[in-house]
Amino acid sequence: MKTLMRASAVALALACSAAAPAALAQAAPPAADTMFRATTLNLAAYGETKIAPDMATITLGVMTEGKTAAEAMQANAVRMNAVVASLRKAGVPDKDIQTSNLNLNPQYRYVENQPPQLVGYQASNNVTVTVNDLKRLGPVVDATVNAGANQMQGVSFGLKDPTAAENAAREQAVTALAAKADLYARATGHRVLRLVSLTEGGGYSAPPPIMPPAAMMVKREMDAGTSVSAGELKVRVDVSGLYELTR
Incomplete structure (x- = not known):
């Protein structure tokens, strides 16, 4: 009887010692729960500077009409050649003169209850001009208008x-x-412990074109030079950052 009791006690002790590691393993928290969970801030800000521009881009052109497509295109070519020649004479190099649009469109007369009647053609040709010396911008505009630019x-x-x-x-x-x-x-x-990440967005972008007054849409003789005020440009940069905090 005593021998049987000893055997039972030994078996129980072995069972308890084997079960102990499993119990400890179950009691241990998952690895995710032991990870450090930081207090963070995700913020955004921007910086902006103002600066005077040092260049300008103008888009101008010639629009002509003719009874035939060839007539409209020929008249347009003659006038545009004069405009380009005036740009060169004003000191604009060829690399800063670029054709940006060339169109030829039929023109119709519309009468009620009648089919459209072809009356001629309209040709247009635009050039984009870069002016790297703003003091010359006004004279450049004057020269092109006097040479035949009407757009x-x-x-x-x-x-x-x-x-x-x-x-x-x-x-x-x-x-x-x-x-x-x-x-x-x-x-x-809290207090800031460190900057974790920094991201930049935005940056310099050219402002939209300033539309000219209606008087500059047609050919005219200049009594006085065109006045141009460049003003200032705003250069803005946006940033966002992730900060870690601590107590």
Whole structure:
């Protein structure tokens, strides 16, 4: 009887010792629960600088009409050649003169209850001109209008190299972002531990063209030179950052 009891006790002890690791394993929390869960801030800010433009792009052209397509195109070519010659005379190099649009369209007369009647053709030809010296912009416009340009699509100001202005905007954006992170951290009883990631968006983009007054849409003789005010450009850079906080 004693021998049987000893055997049972030994078996029970062995069973308990074997079950102990399994019990401990079940009691241990999953690895995901032991991972460090940081308090973070995801913020955005921007920086903006103003700078005077140092170049301009103008799109101008010639529109002519004729009874036939050949007549309209020939008249257009003669006048456009005169416009291009005036640009060269004004000091614009060939590399800064680019044909941007050439169209030929039939013109119809519409009478009620009758089929459209072909009355002629309209030809148009545009060139995009880059002016790298803004002091010459007004004289360039005057020269082309006097040479026969009767279409003006607008003037767009820009920068030859926006790098310096963009970098200044970047510095402002990062400074503003860091200040915002410090403010949120203090307000929530934390402090900024580190910047985890930084992303940039946006950057310099040329502003839309400034449309000219109606007086510049037709050929005219200039009593005074065209006045051009370039103003300032805004260069903006947007950034977003992820910050880790600690107490």
